[in-house]
Amino acid sequence: MGYAEVSVNSPIAQRRTFSYAIPPGLSIDVGQAVSVPFGDKLLQGIVLELSDYPAVEETREIAAVIEPYPLLSPAQISLARWLSEYYLSPLFDAVALMLPPGFERKALTFISPLPIPADFDLSSLTPEQKQFLQLVQKQDKINLKELEKTLGKKKVQTIVSQLVRQGLLARSYQLEPIKIRAKKELYLSLAVKAGEAQQEAARLREKRALKQAVLLDFLSRQSEPVPWTEARQKVNSNKAVVDALDSKGLVAVQQIEVRREPISYLGIKPSHPLTLTTAQKSAFESIKSSLLQMTKGQTRPPVFLLHGVTGSGKTEVYLQALAEAVRLGKRGIALVPEIALTPQTIERFASRFPHKVAVLHSKLSLGEQFDEWQRIRKGEFDVVIGPRSALFAPQPELGLIVIDEEHEWTYKQHDKSPRYHTRDAAIKLAELTGAVVILGSATPDVETFYHAQRGDYRLLQLPERVTPNEGSPLPQVEVIDLKDELKAGNRSLFSGALSQVVAKAVASGEQVLLFLNRRGAATFIQCRSCGFVLRCKRCEVALTYHSAEEVLVCHQCNYSIPSPQVCPRCLSRRIKFLGIGTQKLEQEAGYTFPQARLLRWDSDTTKQKYSHQEILSKFRAHEADILIGTQMIAKGLDLPLVTLVGVVSADTGLNLPDFRAGERTFQLLSQVAGRAGRGTLGGQVIIQTYSPEHYVIQAAAKQDYTSFYDKEITYRRQLHNPPFARLARLIYSHTNDTLCQREAEKMKRLLIEESEAKGIDDLSLIGPAPAFIHRLRGRFRWQLILRGSDPSTFLSQIPIPPGWTVDIDPIGLS
Ligand code: ADP
Ligand code: ZN
Ligand code: ZN
Numbered sequence: 001m002g003y004a005e006v007s008v009n010s011p012i013a014q015r016r017t018f019s020y021a022i023p024p025g026l027s028i029d030v031g032q033a034v035s036v037p038f039g040d041k042l043l044q045g046i047v048l049e050l051s052d053y054p055a056v057e058e059t060r061e062i063a064a065v066i067e068p069y070p071l072l073s074p075a076q077i078s079l080a081r082w083l084s085e086y087y088l089s090p091l092f093d094a095v096a097l098m099l100p101p102g103f104e105r106k107a108l109t110f111i112s113p114l115p116i117p118a119d120f121d122l123s124s125l126t127p128e129q130k131q132f133l134q135l136v137q138k139q140d141k142i143n144l145k146e147l148e149k150t151l152g153k154k155k156v157q158t159i160v161s162q163l164v165r166q167g168l169l170a171r172s173y174q175l176e177p178i179k180i181r182a183k184k185e186l187y188l189s190l191a192v193k194a195g196e197a198q199q200e201a202a203r204l205r206e207k208r209a210l211k212q213a214v215l216l217d218f219l220s221r222q223s224e225p226v227p228w229t230e231a232r233q234k235v236n237s238n239k240a241v242v243d244a245l246d247s248k249g250l251v252a253v254q255q256i257e258v259r260r261e262p263i264s265y266l267g268i269k270p271s272h273p274l275t276l277t278t279a280q281k282s283a284f285e286s287i288k289s290s291l292l293q294m295t296k297g298q299t300r301p302p303v304f305l306l307h308g309v310t311g312s313g314k315t316e317v318y319l320q321a322l323a324e325a326v327r328l329g330k331r332g333i334a335l336v337p338e339i340a341l342t343p344q345t346i347e348r349f350a351s352r353f354p355h356k357v358a359v360l361h362s363k364l365s366l367g368e369q370f371d372e373w374q375r376i377r378k379g380e381f382d383v384v385i386g387p388r389s390a391l392f393a394p395q396p397e398l399g400l401i402v403i404d405e406e407h408e409w410t411y412k413q414h415d416k417s418p419r420y421h422t423r424d425a426a427i428k429l430a431e432l433t434g435a436v437v438i439l440g441s442a443t444p445d446v447e448t449f450y451h452a453q454r455g456d457y458r459l460l461q462l463p464e465r466v467t468p469n470e471g472s473p474l475p476q477v478e479v480i481d482l483k484d485e486l487k488a489g490n491r492s493l494f495s496g497a498l499s500q501v502v503a504k505a506v507a508s509g510e511q512v513l514l515f516l517n518r519r520g521a522a523t524f525i526q527c528r529s530c531g532f533v534l535r536c537k538r539c540e541v542a543l544t545y546h547s548a549e550e551v552l553v554c555h556q557c558n559y560s561i562p563s564p565q566v567c568p569r570c571l572s573r574r575i576k577f578l579g580i581g582t583q584k585l586e587q588e589a590g591y592t593f594p595q596a597r598l599l600r601w602d603s604d605t606t607k608q609k610y611s612h613q614e615i616l617s618k619f620r621a622h623e624a625d626i627l628i629g630t631q632m633i634a635k636g637l638d639l640p641l642v643t644l645v646g647v648v649s650a651d652t653g654l655n656l657p658d659f660r661a662g663e664r665t666f667q668l669l670s671q672v673a674g675r676a677g678r679g680t681l682g683g684q685v686i687i688q689t690y691s692p693e694h695y696v697i698q699a700a701a702k703q704d705y706t707s708f709y710d711k712e713i714t715y716r717r718q719l720h721n722p723p724f725a726r727l728a729r730l731i732y733s734h735t736n737d738t739l740c741q742r743e744a745e746k747m748k749r750l751l752i753e754e755s756e757a758k759g760i761d762d763l764s765l766i767g768p769a770p771a772f773i774h775r776l777r778g779r780f781r782w783q784l785i786l787r788g789s790d791p792s793t794f795l796s797q798i799p800i801p802p803g804w805t806v807d808i809d810p811i812g813l814s
Pocket of ligand 3: 536537554557558
């Protein structure tokens with residue numbers, strides 16, 4: 001008898017697998033989905049390993065096989081195990097990333113009546129129990145959910161438990177039915193010979209049944225059945241017409257199974273590879289030779305960092321590298337940040353690989369995702385494109401993984417387990433499959449660039465735009481010192497320079513973006529005379545103002561001081577609480593530019609599914625002159641009429657209590673600057689700030705990544721921040737704030753004890769402190785930051801009590 005190690009879909013399972021016996025006659029493969037008994041339930045699970053011996057003495061048997069073929073490849077199984085171990089996530093959560101859409105099914109509970117024992121005294125039952133028993137006895141099996149719906153959950157559960165205990169009812173379990181089915185469409189064809197149909201059509205015409213005649217004529221000219229939706233459009237028909245022809249026996253109506261295709265290739269012309277520039281060619285050649293080496297069985301595939309500004313031709317390099325992989329008999333996965341998955345991006349890939357591109361993303365219907373997943377598994381596509389989750393597509397013969405805009409924070413799954421970083425998961429998967437990885441960015445993540453500098457990754461540079469002299473040079477960036485504005489008596493949000501150029505642009509029929517680098521509602525305080533921002537002595541991050549207690553608090557270590565009345569540096573009394581929002585900005589813009597038509601775009605105005613598309617197309621159609629927004633407007637927009645971008649305040653982002661605040665601000669400012677001058681009109685960028693001398697502002701103004709990186713990496717080294725250490729963020733959340741703090745203190749003691757007991761001396765703890773978003777959906781949150789060379793391994797040996805979430809390599813501390 002053989003045994004299987006199964007990852008079971010139960011919250012109890014955590015990071016473990018469970019041993020099951022394989023019953024005789026059942027053939028089981030690694031990666032296959034099975035249903036297994038677990039406690040008194042029947043659950044779904046995935047076989048991760050086969051063995052001759054069980055890991056425990058007592059095993060139960062696998063109940064059934066769910067799908068005849070394996071759902072996970074051996075490489076994916078190893079990846080799932082790594083995700084679960086490294087990110088400390090339940091194993092099934094990691095496995096679930098790789099399962100077909102709609103796979104997960106809950107266990108349903110059924111109850112059935114048992115024969116009543118001869119010696120049972122029915123009069124011992126309450127009237128309620130008796131009534132219930134009679135109800136159940138009328139059927140042989142009832143879904144418990146249905147009963148709960150009509151009779152109330154609590155009541156049903158109590159009675160069922162009582163009757164089960166007395167041996168009068170039995171519970172049984174079954175997986176809920178499959179949610180997704182193949183899609184069927186109505187097709188029309190002739191039920192008679194074409195000649196006969198045409199005679200009939202003529203007769204119908206005489207009888208003035210014109211619509212029937214036209215449809216019949218149309219069908220008599222088709223060689224194959226026609227989809228009803230197509231026929232209806234072409235001859236302007238309706239369902240009554242079809243029914244009439246059907247009842248006369250002239251037309252046959254059939255349901256035919258169709259594929260749901262997320263990409264419409266209508267209107268997409270095939271495109272051909274461009275002749276590469278010198279820089280592109282040298283990057284491409286390096287990638288090409290690595291791809292070739294990998295097919296010859298080299299063991300460790302390289303990771304490339306393709307560093308080049310927007311418009312430097314990175315995408316063209318991806319496309320040609322993918323084509324090369326395909327030529328070598330391999331396939332690729334191309335990942336883009338969620339927001340970049342626009343029709344234009346998909347079109348660009350689809351036109352280079354006609355009918356060979358799969359898209360996977362959450363906006364598709366479950367059915368579309370399911371169909372696409374199945375076709376990917378069968379090897380129908382050269383390239384799978386999608387957001388981070390597309391990394392787990394069942395793409396066979398994986399040879400190349402591209403991650404575009406690799407610095408984007410959407411690549412980290414932070415809101416649910418496993419809290420993985422796509423970049424690290426991709427590199428792991430590449431190691432397991434022998435695939436080459438290309439990371440591309442104009443402003444690489446500081447950690448990525450550090451690895452490239454050290455030679456862990458191979459650095460490829462595209463220093464210039466492909467067409468530097470043809471209308472889209474990098475725009476001019478001007479930094480405005482807001483302290484000077486105040487000295488000159490200007491208290492508005494707009495400096496003299498900014499309001500002048502905005503007015504001018506609007507008057508000449510051009511468009512303007514006004515950008516406020518703002519996140520969250522918390523405020524920091526800044527001196528309006530000298531620009532000084534109060535920072536934590538230990539963590540260097542800006543202190544956050546808590547208005548209720550009138551104190552300033554460090555959101556990393558909980559250091560706190562009373563809110564000062566005067567600036568500690570220049571003794572000025574003009575201390576300002578910063579935290580302006582886009583709403584305020586819209587108001588002021590309305591006063592300052594009464595002629596301009598305004599449009600606001602932020603997460604408040606885009607709560608509905610498609611409204612950001614609507615806002616965007618309105619703006620593109622020049623129905624507004626000024627678009628006001630948060631960082632969302634910085635990303636991937638191509639707006640040819642925009643000649644001016646104004647960053648109203650660069651300081652809000654810069655002073656977030658997070659060691660990555662500088663990096664993030666640099667990335668955002670670089671991106672916004674890239675928005676100006678996309679068209680032939682040229683462009684201008686104005687950055688307003690109280691800290692014009694800050695290295696982030698300086699580097700962003702010059703659009704100089706290297707000078708930013710050099711400073712940033714020095715600070716990271718000094719303060720022992722990544723990449724010089726790894727972090728883990730532990731958050732405890734509860735409705736009671738004091739309890740949170742107490743639990744966090746308790747956890748801190750536990751972690752210190754453990755690290756001392758194990759003799760680990762490179763671990764340090766920061767906090768506990770209230771999390772930056774201290775209160776979320778009615779629950780308070782306290783956090784502890786653990787810093788060391790390997791906090792994941794350390795934490796994996798500690799039982800983490802419920803109520804805590806652990807985030808390894810957190811993307812932000814705020
Ligand atoms: P990136 O991905 O770095 O933003 P793209 O690959 O999108 O850059 O290239 C920017 C523009 O230049 C696109 O319109 C693209 O078609 C064009 N382009 C890219 N490479 C070449 C080339 N070798 N010759 C001509 N045009 C090119
Ligand atoms: Zn001051
Ligand atoms: Zn601090």
